[in-house]
Amino acid sequence: MKGHTIKGGHKRPTKSGAGMTAKGVAKYRRENPGSKLKTAVTGKVKKGSKDAKRRKSFCARSAGQMKKFPKAAKNPNSRLRQARKRWKC
Template sequence: MAVPKKPVKKKPSPKKKARVAKRTERKTARKTKRAERNAPTRKKSAGNYAKVKKGKGTGKKAGGGMTAKGVATYRKNNPGSKLKTAVTKPPSQLKPGSKPAKRRKAFCARSKSWKSERGLAARRKWNC
């Protein structure tokens, strides 16, 4: 019966050793350069996220929610989006059972628990 041979571990060639040494040298050089110029880390784990650009909403003072221009920009950037502006007509001017009346009713029911200034401003805008 034949005894299986153990695999022979090859020693890396001198060329490969030189390549690996060069690579590690480059890595450490990059790290020291970064440390020297005190470059901030761009990792998400350190809390670096993309900045949210403001200016497309009306804010809490003007009533909360997005303007028509903001909605148009959003829909342009997100094809297939069904985002619409707020139903700002008073309930007395809405025909009962119409699409805008149903949207308003659904929004008011959904936003009942909103207590922040921004949420209250949005509810005021929708006439809730």
Template sequence: MIPDKEKFKAAEGGTPAWQRKEGKSESGGLNKKGIASYRRANPGSKLSMAVTTKPSKLKPGSKSANRRKSFCARMSGMKKRLTSAKTARDPNSRINKSLRKWNC
């Protein structure tokens, strides 16, 4: 049996929002609440929102274009090496959702 105190720990803010469903975006990655929560938990962090602009609209070599390119390269490698075959094929997995959101 779970004591009432532990049962409602997450609801009272025991776990940061960026680790819970309410801080995650349905389309992949973190939402604004999740990013704000992460910044509070990790002062000095430079975490920012996803670059969701279409690659054709980004100026080549710009800060956003380079950030997107770097993220796509890093996450594609993670998908290839650090996920199971089932997760890699699942269109609703967190990694595939975030790759779609970043236009990778």
């Protein structure tokens, strides 16, 4: 995502779990009207709720990324692994 930086506060640094911040999501939605992008689901969720389904979907998609990028999958400090940890995958 062009223009979204850690320094600008749009993305989290890898140390704090990677992914986009609320500020970054707001900027993305301004630039892309009609977008339904949301921040990570990090808390406890009820089984079958919308948030639980979003988490399950993200975990499934990011598991595919782990297969596609084995170098990132092996590195516990990669943005992919940190984001999965934050989402509780």
